[in-house]
Amino acid sequence: xxxxxxxxxxxxxxxxxxxxxxxxxxxxxxxxxxxxxxxxxxxxxxxxxxxxxxxxxxxxxxxxxxxxxxxxxxxxxxxxxxxxxxxxxxxxxxxxxxxxxxxxxxxxxx
Amino acid sequence: xxxxxxxxxxxxxxxxxxxxxxxxxxxxxxxxxxxxxxxxxxxxxxxxxxxxxxxxxxxxxxxxxxxxxxxxxxxxxxxxxxxxxxxxxxxxxxxxxxxxxxxxxxxxxxxx
Numbered sequence: 001x002x003x004x005x006x007x008x009x010x011x012x013x014x015x016x017x018x019x020x021x022x023x024x025x026x027x028x029x030x031x032x033x034x035x036x037x038x039x040x041x042x043x044x045x046x047x048x049x050x051x052x053x054x055x056x057x058x059x060x061x062x063x064x065x066x067x068x069x070x071x072x073x074x075x076x077x078x079x080x081x082x083x084x085x086x087x088x089x090x091x092x093x094x095x096x097x098x099x100x101x102x103x104x105x106x107x108x109x110x
Numbered sequence: 111x112x113x114x115x116x117x118x119x120x121x122x123x124x125x126x127x128x129x130x131x132x133x134x135x136x137x138x139x140x141x142x143x144x145x146x147x148x149x150x151x152x153x154x155x156x157x158x159x160x161x162x163x164x165x166x167x168x169x170x171x172x173x174x175x176x177x178x179x180x181x182x183x184x185x186x187x188x189x190x191x192x193x194x195x196x197x198x199x200x201x202x203x204x205x206x207x208x209x210x211x212x213x214x215x216x217x218x219x220x221x222x
Contacts (some may be wrong), residue, residue, distance in 0.1 A: 004152075043114070043201060043213035044153070048178060089152050093209050097166070098143075100152030 002027040005070040006101035021075040023090035031094035038087045114214035122220045128190035135204030139212045145201040
């Protein structure tokens with residue numbers, strides 16, 4: 001069945017460092033791909049999305065490109081801030097089903 | 111717009127007791143989801159509603175879990191009786207279609 005695999009955390013970086021959180025997926029057909037973020041004590045919020053191959057989603061300085069050939073949707077940010085500390089979830093949507101990865105906790109040190 | 115509202119935020123009960131969670135979705139969102147999120151895991155779907163119809167309840171443990179969405183707006187998720195393994199965060203989400211989902215802040219359930 002469909003699945004999403006994310007790199008395990010926690011990931012700890014210093015402020016202004018470059019961030020990559022890896023995400024790969026397994027799905028038949030052409031799913032839509034998402035990154036959600038969960039700040040402490042809050043629900044998940046949509047961060048960005050891509051609906052077809054080679055699309056790039058972007059928001060708040062984060063980017064991810066839908067790579068069909070490598071079935072990947074890696075999250076990147078050029079310069080992280082302390083306020084980016086949160087848990088990040090990669091997800092796919094296909095046939096009215098949305099499947100989440102296990103999440104990657106990110107700690108940014110000042 | 112007002113977001114998805116869930117209550118209570120926290121609930122502590124003893125095993126074998128019943129518990130209920132309530133969700134008020136964003137106005138106009140026809141699709142409503144209940145997810146369970148175990149510690150260190152991603153959300154896992156329990157049930158999805160289109161208006162008042164449960165269109166996907168394949169992952170709902172029907173021996174002890176039940177849900178309803180009367181009038182296609184608010185929804186209630188119930189567990190009776192609760193077990194220790196039910197301790198988790200229960201998330202409600204709504205959407206105007208399949209995506210994107212708008213999540214509430216969740217109810218953290220602790221079963222002792």
